[in-house]
Amino acid sequence: MVDIWQVGIVPEPIGKALAAQGLDKSRAVWLPPQGSFRFVADPFGLFHGDCFTVLVEAYDYRVKRGEIHYYSYDRDWTLLSRGVALKEPFHLSYPFLIRQGADIFMLPEAYQSGRLTLYKAIDFPKAWQPVAVLLDEPAVDATIFRHQQRWWMFYALNGPDGRDTRELHAAFADSLTGPWRKHPQNPVRTGRASSRPAGSAFEHEGQLHFPTQDCEAGYGTAINLLGIERLTPEEFSADIVKRLSPEGWLAGFDTGLHTLSDGGGVTLIDVRRVERKPMRHLIKLQYWLRRRLEAMRS
DSSP, X not given: OEEEEEEEEESSOGGGGGSSSOSOGGGOEEXXXXXXXXXXXXXXXXXXXXXXXXXXXXXXXXXXXXXXXXXXXXXXXXXXXXXXXXXXXXXXXXXXXXXXXXXXXXXXXXXXXXXXXXXXXXXXXXXXXXXXXXXXXXXXXXXXXXXXXXXXXXXXXXXXXXXGGTEEEEEEESSTTOOOEEOTTOSSEESXXXXXXXXXXXXXXXXXXXXXXXXXXXTTOEEEEEEEEEESSSOEEEEEEEEEOOTTSSTTOOSEEEEEXXXXXXXXXXXXXXXXXXXXXXXXXXXXXXXXHHHHHO
């Protein structure tokens, strides 16, 4: 079995996810199909100039190493351009975006590199350069936001027994580039129902909310929204306030939902289907042969 994810753009504010009826599924604009055994996931986006640009993890099962790709749309949601935003020798995903004044930063997951690196756009969205290492450990799905005059980060950590799905960690800093200080209660939350980050923190009716993956029945099954009650350098407390499921978004994609991100009046989501085509065995063989050839050349 292989997971195939697809990304949707919903032209509604993220706070509407908390309403009784939720986001309007009929308004979703879907990224182009990726072809066999490829997918896009982990969407983050923003308006820049006359375009809305979405950054995603792009994954090909023949290569098994994620890249960050971009899709730029006009305000009528017509696709204008697409391409590679960032490619490294290690896996990349979860391209979290941060706008600070005129600058745009990206904080992609790169746990295989053993560190969390902040990139700055030098030609958005096509060219990026690393500007700071925020954490010297394999952080997963790191999410940054401003709260009460501080920078905050929620993240998971790679480790045995699915550690990245059962522990939520927090850190804070006075500057985006750090130094970052780890919260004394880390992990601030445990359990597979609501510990792995799943998108943007946002305020709604005066309360801070944060989406987390529900991994109790398996990775990325749904999203549990946390209502954060206390977040200080000494304290953290939160409770699940709503569950978001994948059903009804896109025909056939009803087995997973693991990103809910804020694009500034626009919300981005991804949904999953599972493929069981016999061709997957050939794809695995192609990947194995490619790795063998690479090893022989090195």
